[in-house]
Amino acid sequence: ATRNRPARAAAPAPTPAGRWTVQVGAFREEAVARDWLNNVSRRFSSQFSNAQRDVQTANGWYRSRFTGMTQQAAEAACEALSERRVTCMVVRPS
Numbered sequence: 001a002t003r004n005r006p007a008r009a010a011a012p013a014p015t016p017a018g019r020w021t022v023q024v025g026a027f028r029e030e031a032v033a034r035d036w037l038n039n040v041s042r043r044f045s046s047q048f049s050n051a052q053r054d055v056q057t058a059n060g061w062y063r064s065r066f067t068g069m070t071q072q073a074a075e076a077a078c079e080a081l082s083e084r085r086v087t088c089m090v091v092r093p094s
Contacts, residue, residue, distance in 0.1 A: 017050050018070035019093035022077050024086065025064040030055060033062035040064070040086065047077035065091070 024040045027033040033055045041048055050073070051066035069077070071092075078088040 017068060017073065020069045020071050020074035021091040022048075022051070022066045022069065022074050022081075022088050023063055023091055024066070024081065024088045026061045027064070028060065028062070030057070030062045033064045037064040037066075040081070041066075043084075044077065044081060044086075047073075047080050051077075 025033065025036045027036065037053050037055060041053055048066045050069070052068045054065045054067050056063045056065055066074075066077070071090075074090045078090050081088045
């Protein structure tokens with residue numbers, strides 16, 4: 001006889017640790033912005049393990065961003081990226 005296993009509930013999305021953001025690029029095409037965000041996320045997974053990935057659009061630009069970070073984590077992540085010659089900027093909460 002086979003056993004029926006209860007369905008697992010989907011894990012809730014992690015609660016953001018903060019409201020700071022690290023922007024790693026701005027592009028004219030959404031696909032390029034998403035690809036770059038995924039690339040940076042893979043290369044720097046330890047810096048962004050608790051951040052949410054987001055592509056925000058404004059005025060025809062697609063901004064590749066990691067959101068939900070503390071100020072300290074955002075600054076440390078951007079410093080690590082800069083050491084590897086990856087352009088970034090820390091964005092304070094609005």
